[in-house]
Amino acid sequence: MLGASVLALPTGDLGVVIERATGSVLLVAHSQPRIIKRLEGLGDLSHASVVFSRDQRYAYLFGRDGALTQIDLLTQQVKKRVAQATNSIGGAVSSDGKLVVAQNYAPGGIKAFDAETLALVADIPAQPGATGAPSKVVGLADLPGRRFAYALFDANALCLTDLSNLAQPKTECHLAGKQPYDGLVSNDGRFYLAGLFGEDGIAFYDDLYPERGVQKILAGYGRGEQPLPVYKMPHLRGWAVAGDFAFLPAIGRHEVLVVDTRTWQEVGRVPVKGQPVFAVARPDGREVWVNFAFPDNGWVQVIDRKTLAVTHTFSPGEAVLHLEFTPKGDQVWVSARDSNAVVVYDTSTKTEVARLPARAPSGIFFTYLAALFGR
Amino acid sequence: MVAKQSNLAIVHFAAQAIALLALPIAHAGAGDVISPAPTSERQRAIVHLVRQDCGACHGMTLQGGLGPPLTPEALAEKPTESLVATICQGRAGTPMPPFAPFLSEDEARWIVERLKQGFPSE
Numbered sequence: 159m160l161g162a163s164v165l166a167l168p169t170g171d172l173g174v175v176i177e178r179a180t181g182s183v184l185l186v187a188h189s190q191p192r193i194i195k196r197l198e199g200l201g202d203l204s205h206a207s208v209v210f211s212r213d214q215r216y217a218y219l220f221g222r223d224g225a226l227t228q229i230d231l232l233t234q235q236v237k238k239r240v241a242q243a244t245n246s247i248g249g250a251v252s253s254d255g256k257l258v259v260a261q262n263y264a265p266g267g268i269k270a271f272d273a274e275t276l277a278l279v280a281d282i283p284a285q286p287g288a289t290g291a292p293s294k295v296v297g298l299a300d301l302p303g304r305r306f307a308y309a310l311f312d313a314n315a316l317c318l319t320d321l322s323n324l325a326q327p328k329t330e331c332h333l334a335g336k337q338p339y340d341g342l343v344s345n346d347g348r349f350y351l352a353g354l355f356g357e358d359g360i361a362f363y364d365d366l367y368p369e370r371g372v373q374k375i376l377a378g379y380g381r382g383e384q385p386l387p388v389y390k391m392p393h394l395r396g397w398a399v400a401g402d403f404a405f406l407p408a409i410g411r412h413e414v415l416v417v418d419t420r421t422w423q424e425v426g427r428v429p430v431k432g433q434p435v436f437a438v439a440r441p442d443g444r445e446v447w448v449n450f451a452f453p454d455n456g457w458v459q460v461i462d463r464k465t466l467a468v469t470h471t472f473s474p475g476e477a478v479l480h481l482e483f484t485p486k487g488d489q490v491w492v493s494a495r496d497s498n499a500v501v502v503y504d505t506s507t508k509t510e511v512a513r514l515p516a517r518a519p520s521g522i523f524f525t526y527l528a529a530l531f532g533r
Numbered sequence: 534m535v536a537k538q539s540n541l542a543i544v545h546f547a548a549q550a551i552a553l554l555a556l557p558i559a560h561a562g563a564g565d566v567i568s569p570a571p572t573s574e575r576q577r578a579i580v581h582l583v584r585q586d587c588g589a590c591h592g593m594t595l596q597g598g599l600g601p602p603l604t605p606e607a608l609a610e611k612p613t614e615s616l617v618a619t620i621c622q623g624r625a626g627t628p629m630p631p632f633a634p635f636l637s638e639d640e641a642r643w644i645v646e647r648l649k650q651g652f653p654s655e
Contacts, residue, residue, distance in 0.1 A: 179584075179593065204593030222592055245597060263598060294599065311599060337628070339599065355628055387623060387630030390589045391599060452586045453635065477585070495585065518585075 167194065169214040169231045173482070173524035175493065175500055176206045176219075177517040183208075183219065184516055185234055188484050188491070188524060191502045191512040195234045201225045207248040207395075207521050210528035211273055212255025217523070218273075220246045226260055228276055231525070238276045242269055248395070250300040251528070253347070257321060259298065259306055266292030268308065270321055280327045282319055287312020297341020297352050297394060299532035301365055309338035309352040309361065316341075316352055316361050316372045332372040334361035342394040343532035344404075344419070351375075353394050355409055362422065375422045376406070376415060385410025388433055390451035395532065398439035398446045400463050405446045407434040414448060416466055426466045431457045436480060440505055441487040445469075449478045449492075458492060460508070470508050474501040482522040493519035571640055579640055580653050590628065595652060600629065603648050616645045 167187065172194070175184040182198040183206075200206075202223040209218050216237065219227040224243035229236055245264035251257065251273060258273045266287075270280040284293040293312035301307055304322040309315065316334035321327050336356025343350050352361040358380040362373045392407035399405075404417045408427065414434055416426040432454025437446050446461040455477050460470040475494025483490050489511065492501045495518045502512040527533035571579060584593050590600035601607065608616065620641040623631035632641065647653060 202592070202594050202596070204588055205598060222594070222596070222598065245592075247598070296599075339628070356626075388628060389586065389630055391628065452589075496581075 166232065169525050170485075171525075172214075172231050173491075173522060174208045174217050174219070174229070175491075175516055175519050175523075176203050176208070176521040178204045178206065178479075178495070178520040179518040181221075182517065183229070184514075184519075185229075185231065186500075186514070188489065191489070191491070191514060193514055193516075197229065197234070197236060200227055200236075200239075203520075205247060205520075208523040209249050209251050209258065209533065210523070210525050211258075212251065212528055214525040214528050216273070217525075218249055218251070218258050220249045220260055222246065224262065224264070226258070226271065226276065240271070240276050242271070242278070247294075247296070248298060250298050250306060250532070252304045252306075252321065253300055253302050253531075254304060257304065259300075259321075261295040261298035261308055263294040264291075266294050266310070266312070268295055268298060268306065268319065270324070270327075279324050280321055282327055282329055284310050284317075285313040285315060285331060296339055299341060299343035299350060299395070300347070301343065301350070301531070302347045307341065307343060307350040307363065307365075309334060309341050311337055311339060314338065314356075316350070316363060318363075318368075332363075334372050335359055335374060339391045339409075340394040342397050344399050345531060347531035349419070351394065351404075351406070353392060353407065353409065355388070355391070358409070360406060376417065376424055379408060379415060379424065380411065383411075386412065386433065388451065389453065390433065390435055390455075392433070392435050392451075398437045400439035400443035400446055403463065405437045405439070405461065407437065409433075412454075414446070414461060428461050428466055428468065430459050430461075430468060431471070437461075438481055438483065438490075439463075440490070441483055441485065445505070447481055447483075447490060449481060452477075455479070472503075472508075474503075474510075475499050479520040480522050482524060484524065485526040491522045493522055495519060571643055575640075576643075577655070579636070579644060580655055582635070583644055583648075583652065584654070595648070603652070605649055605651050608645075608649050613642065613645050613649070616648075617641045620644060 171187045185194040201221040205222045217229040224246045228238040243262040249260045257270045259270045267283040287293040293310035298308040305320045315331040317331040319329040335354040338352040339355045341352040350363040359374045359377040362375045406415045414428045418425045432450035437448040458472045462469045474492045475497030477495035481492045500514040592598045595603040621633045
């Protein structure tokens with residue numbers, strides 16, 4: 159594939175930035191922050207997300223229109239594109255790297271594809287919700303051993319699907335709480351948490367003790383207060399587990415909840431500028447960077463892991479939608495949709511080091527995420 | 534109804550001014566004050582809000598996401614005033630938040646009318 163005309167770039171330096179409004183993505187490199195190439199014609203990317211193949215050659219892009227696009231980062235071209243649903247929200251790659259799995263809103267369920275060819279290998283519709291239609295799937299995450307955890311927004315359930323035998327996929331679902339909106343798996347692929355919109359609490363599953371089923375943590379964290387309106391759902395994927403602490407969004411509160419991951423009890427809460435959307439731990443676990451829902455989406459704040467206090471507040475641009483760290487966290491890339499820019503900060507000096515032009519950028523994904531559970 | 538039918542017949546951009554003039558008449562009952570349509574600058578801001586921020590849940594193309602689709606087909610049977618109320622006050626028991634802090638009732642009605650016709654792209 160590597161003809162003389164193709165510039166070979168080490169894929170470990172690459173990433174993908176979604177340009178949500180124009181159906182395009184930017185292929186970028188992070189050692190020297192720069193744009194390599196724009197790929198266009200990729201459909202509705204207004205809530206697109208990306209996962210990477212185990213060897214970091216392919217980016218799998220999931221579009222709102224249900225399309226799954228396999229981008230070859232070596233040739234910087236689209237390799238394959240399949241219309242696999244009518245409304246998709248993301249995906250995950252199995253721990254052995256063989257399967258890429260889509261989570262779909264419509265028709266609700268998950269679908270597994272051969273990671274090389276994108277041939278469909280398993281189709282698992284979700285349980286129906288109150289309307290009778292298969293539930294929307296949220297929070298898909300890979301677990302060890304070709305297994306996947308996810309939650310059902312309309313069916314109030316947390317599900318585990320085992321694809322180790324593709325001829326006989328096994329799925330079991332547990333009641334999890336009202337309206338799970340997203341989920342995450344801990345860095346070691348052990349704890350799966352689903353945030354609940356419809357009640358104060360977080361559904362919790364420990365994969366080391368599956369017999370314990372689904373429990374609830376942080377029940378009643380709102381202390382009975384009237385919640386504030388939520389203008390954008392938090393995104394748990396990429397949420398912060400930093401050392402012994404997990405940082406979780408309080409729904410309807412301008413707070414980040416801090417939980418001790420040894421006991422899963424709350425140890426603190428950090429007042430912040432707005433409804434948190436993403437809170438991402440710097441890879442060294444010493445800071446957590448947070449962005450916010452409309453109308454507070456011009457801000458980014460930094461929480462110190464030791465003091466659990468906000469230490470820095472930035473305004474990188476208008477409508478900050480996402481942030482992603484370089485592999486060891488020396489820099490963070492921040493997308494500012496309405497400023498048409500991706501802003502790169504040095505995380506030690508907290509200074510801006512680059513500003514890359516991008517059309518209404520949203521998600522930022524670097525290839526090293528291929529090596530992490532749940533990313 | 535007259536206003537709505539004439540709106541449907543109009544291709545959106547060039548005729549937007551006409552449509553806007555016609556709109557308040559459809560809602561002017563006894564005692565109503567005919568409110569001015571949003572200025573063109575405000576219209577652009579509102580369209581941006583709907584596409585980008587409502588789009589967080591309903592999809593930028595309004596085909597639906599965690600929230601239901603807001604296409605003309607999806608909204609055809611729903612009464613305008615109840616949709617206006619949903620925008621302004623939110624809907625209890627669902628994630629739909631109230632937009633009254635950011636939109637007037639007239640602006641919400643302007644949005645609903647346009648959603649029912651096929652929403653402008655920018």
